[in-house]
Ligand code: NA
């Protein structure tokens with residue numbers, strides 16, 4: 013049954029159905045098969061609602077809203093002008109800055125989707141203007157956003173820590189090394205890309221120009237202050253920081269810069285609502301589909317037959333990586349962690365793997381999975397926000413996915429990438 | 441047949457241990473298979489409860505605090521200092537309580553559920569960033585509680601600022617300082633690593649976390665007498681097992697916490713220190729009578745009678 | 754994905770405001786009084802979307818203000834946000850269907866010859882409509898079950914079904930949009946993505962009729 017469901021989902025997707033249909037159809041076939049008819053479709057509806065209900069998802073529409081206000085007004089441009097005054101003359105500087113911004117923003121917000129929106133929204137038009145190809149830009153934004161999973165706070169690591177009984181503090185620290193390594197790789201790739209595609213550089217800005225850019229950006233610099241200071245300073249939860257950004261953006265654009273009137277506010281709010289709905293119905297449909305997979309115990313069935321108990325540590329790590337990678341291609345990452353971690357826990361213990369290393373590798377796979385076709389949530393967020401075709405959004409992703417997979421293989425053979433900082437901090 | 445059983449905790453936590461024993465007993469004494477679904481694999485607490493009501497799941501474990509949204513009387517378990525701190529009295533109460541065995545089942549039946557058993561999961565403790573010895577120490581402390589009106593009332597009465605937060609955000613919020621405290625049974629504080637982001641563990645003895653196992657009523661009523669007996673025996677065996685399992689679990693969890701974080705202070709409040717906390721119970725009791733549904737008074741009175749009996753026996 | 758889509762829009766043309774939907778220019782594909790009703794519904798959906806988002810921002814900030822300035826959290830804040838996100842999602846899926854904004858992978862579709870595209874669009878719209886009607890029915894069923902159970906929202910202490918009343922309605926209206934799209938594709942010679950949008954991903958080729 014599992015293969016029939018996965019197969020029909022991919023066919024429906026390729027034919028050109030609205031993307032919610034393959035997911036809903038997968039769930040529907042599953043419910044009918046599991047319960048012998050339409051009798052339990054109430055629960056399918058329940059699961060759709062359960063998917064869109066989590067409180068932490070509220071950060072997504074809030075960051076969409078804030079980013080839209082900033083982009084329509086002056087805040088976003090003034091901030092980017094400031095960055096460009098410092099890096100505009102460097103080959104690939106804008107791309108590297110974008111990757112860095114995604115990492116920083118993702119780190120604090122904890123949401124990859126919010127990062128796609130909040131950083132990608134304002135920076136994509138500038139990158140296109142600067143001469144980068146759209147597929148490269150989209151792939152860079154989507155994949156750099158995923159570093160958010162690895163850098164604390166990370167909801168994926170918290171869930172893993174709870175399910176596997178691993179120290180969450182140690183996991184948080186172990187994620188930093190691989191996260192930064194990925195950022196470095198992406199930066200190098202951006203530099204090479206810019207070099208090979210002759211992306212023009214801007215003349216180096218003088219210090220006077222830089223000071224002028226800084227002055228223009230003084231008000232908008234409140235945003236990083238609200239997000240970074242507010243969250244790490246213990247004033248806001250990420251969701252609240254998002255709402256604070258909305259109000260601050262409204263204050264700047266309606267009162268300080270006077271770029272936005274009430275009518276535009278209405279249009280912006282409506283547009284945010286529309287994008288939110290289009291993304292959230294997919295999240296809900298994905299949750300209903302995840303339920304079928306979980307209820308039918310499909311992962312247990314598949315993994316039961318491959319003899320993981322007789323593998324050595326490397327075999328186990330590879331199997332875990334592949335299982336999570338494939339799982340996250342179709343199913344919500346949190347659910348994948350909840351289902352798969354207990355299945356692997358006994359064998360992880362018996363071959364003596366460090367659960368912190370396993371957690372880091374799993375978190376990385378989850379990050380990769382959510383940026384990977386066919387059903388990565390970052391992909392459909394990018395499609396909804398940027399209104400670009402599916403094929404174009406995913407076309408540029410292979411080099412990034414190869415780099416990410418490279419890091420996961422490196423982690424398996426050189427665990428110190430993750431564990432070095434942990435051992436240092438916890439004196440192990 | 442394959443019977444499905446979902447619960448609110450991970451496999452190796454108390455509800456999971458109970459479920460594993462229940463599964464073992466059923467499978468040993470019948471041809472039925474029991475599939476277990478831990479926390480989150482089929483949705484949150486309210487979701488699995490609804491699935492048990494609609495018959496997708498045959499068994500579900502939900503704590504009365506959550507069931508309070510459906511059966512308001514179940515919130516009685518959040519009235520502070522109602523349950524005894526003494527373990528023997530507590531066990532005797534759960535074994536013999538007329539409230540649990542006679543008054544609650546019809547209330548669950550109205551919701552399409554057969555109440556199989558209720559059992560304690562362990563003493564609820566506070567973990568905070570500042571030491572707590574009196575209600576004054578909780579002043580201005582933003583304390584995370586489950587969204588339940590009685591818990592909110594309790595912590596308001598204790599002097600704290602009760603702050604609702606989704607469970608997934610609690611660890612991060614303690615780390616950054618949005619909140620400064622939370623409460624849970626010791627095993628849960630240990631397994632969810634709450635001690636990593638707080639510095640003081642306080643035992644005020646105000647409650648023992650209770651949970652309930654139920655079956656879908658239509659399913660249960662449709663079973664042969666033989667199968668019903670299998671389930672009842674498995675329920676009883678798992679109850680005995682979980683009581684046994686818990687002997688020392690609380691102290692063990694506290695020791696694990698101290699081993700993992702030696703600088704964590706553990707304070708058991710004296711009777712004298714508990715007095716001002718206990719004084720607040722009356723206000724919460726009044727709140728329970730107000731929002732606890734039509735049977736609130738009857739349940740509370742019976743509970744008190746049962747508890748007096750447990751203390752006497 | 755080896756097939757190429759339409760070339761990217763010229764960068765200078767990309768800005769958020771280009772994508773705004775002007776509701777006053779929305780013309781229903783339905784005749785007579787049905788058309789009037791449709792236009793009114795479209796407008797209500799738009800207002801609900803905007804209000805939902807604004808209320809969500811205010812509610813979340815009010816909770817922060819309450820916590821720091823008044824020393825009191827707003828207990829129902831999270832439940833109110835849940836209600837709003839359900840409202841936004843289910844008002845929005847219908848609005849998105851109306852304006853052809855649901856996400857789809859159109860690479861193969863776009864490469865197909867015209868008659869095949871037309872046939873596919875009829876099938877896609879009809880099957881999507883059927884799925885939406887099915888879910889509308891079962892979400893109504895779920896709504897009724899929740900009413901019967903009488904579950905309360907713990908903080909607000911109001912029945913939980915109040916916040917899900919939009920669900921069957923949202924699926925129903927979305928189903929109607931797709932059903933009408935199927936019909937429009939059958940009777941009109943063009944390929945329609947929704948009743949008001951001619952097929953094509955790039956906004957520059959979309960026409961609001
Ligand atoms: Na993060």
Ligand code: NA
Nearest residue numbers: 340341381388
């Ligand atoms: Na994915």
